[in-house]
Amino acid sequence: MTAEPLKRFSRDDGPQARPGAPAEPDPDTARLVLRTVRESDLPELRRLDQEVFGEVAYPAFLLRQLFDMYAEHFLVLDDGTGRLRGYVLAGTSALRADSWILGLGVAHDRRRHGLGRELMVAILDRLRRSGIEEVRLTVEPGNRAALLLYRSLGFRPEGPDGGLRRDYFGPGMDRRILRLDLAARAAAPQG
Numbered sequence: 736m737t738a739e740p741l742k743r744f745s746r747d748d749g750p751q752a753r754p755g756a757p758a759e760p761d762p763d764t765a766r767l768v769l770r771t772v773r774e775s776d777l778p779e780l781r782r783l784d785q786e787v788f789g790e791v792a793y794p795a796f797l798l799r800q801l802f803d804m805y806a807e808h809f810l811v812l813d814d815g816t817g818r819l820r821g822y823v824l825a826g827t828s829a830l831r832a833d834s835w836i837l838g839l840g841v842a843h844d845r846r847r848h849g850l851g852r853e854l855m856v857a858i859l860d861r862l863r864r865s866g867i868e869e870v871r872l873t874v875e876p877g878n879r880a881a882l883l884l885y886r887s888l889g890f891r892p893e894g895p896d897g898g899l900r901r902d903y904f905g906p907g908m909d910r911r912i913l914r915l916d917l918a919a920r921a922a923a924p925q926g
C-alpha cells in the first residue's frame with residue numbers, strides 16, 4: 736500500500752498543552768512526519784522495535800506479517816533522515832468491529848514530547864473512521880508512563896482487579912487489559 740502522510744496534531748492546541756509550556760515546538764520533533772508504514776520501512780521498524788522493547792521485540796517475520804495484515808493501521812513517525820522515531824500498530828477485526836493496540840513505542844531520546852499521545856490520537860481517529868467500536872490493549876502493571884497515557888485517552892480497566900490478568904503472556908508475565916469504547920466516545924461530547 737502507499738504510505739500516506741497524515742495531518743499532524745498540533746502540540747500547541749492538543750490535550751497535552753500546558754500553561755507554561757514552551758510556545759515553540761521542539762524543532763527536532765516538529766520535523767517528524769506521521770504517516771502509514773511502507774514495506775521499505777521494515778528493517779528500520781525492526782531496529783526501532785528492538786530499541787524500545789529489547790528482548791520482547793517482535794521477531795522480524797512477525798513484524799513482516801503484521802505489516803501485511805494491518806498496514807492501514809500501522810503508523811510511524813519519520814524524521815526524514817531514514818530514521819523512524821515512533822510507531823503504533825492496531826490489529827483489527829472487521830467482523831467484530833474491534834481492535835487491539837499491538838504496539839506503541841517512541842525512541843528513548845524523543846520521549847516526553849507528546850509523540851506517544853500523538854500516535855495514539857491518530858490511530859484512534861483512524862480506527863473510529865474505519866468503523867471500529869472497541870479498542871483493547873495490554874500493559875505491564877508497572878508501566879506507569881503508558882498507564883497514565885492510556886488513562887488520559889479514556890481507556891479503563893476491563894474486568895476486576897484493575898484489569899489485572901496474572902500470567903497473561905506466560906509465567907510471571909502479568910498484564911492489565913484496558914478498554915476504550917470508541918462508539919460511546921464518538922457519541923459523547925469530550926471536554
Ligand SMILES: CC(C)(COP(=O)(O)OP(=O)(O)OC[C@H]1O[C@@H](n2cnc3c(N)ncnc32)[C@H](O)[C@@H]1OP(=O)(O)O)[C@@H](O)C(=O)NCCC(=O)NCCS
Pocket residue numbers: 750751787839840841842845846847848849850851852853873874875878879880881883884887
Ligand atoms: C509509553 C510511551 C509510548 C509514551 O511516549 P511519550 O512520547 O514519551 O509520551 P507523551 O510525551 O506523549 O506523554 C503522554 C502522557 O504519557 C504519560 N507519560 C509519558 N511518559 C511518562 C513518564 N516518564 N512518567 C509519567 N508519565 C508519563 C503522561 O501522562 C503524559 O502526559 P503529560 O505529558 O500531559 O503529562 C513511551 O514511554 C515508550 O515508548 N515506552 C516504552 C514502550 C511502551 O511502554 N509502550 C507501551 C506498551 S503498552
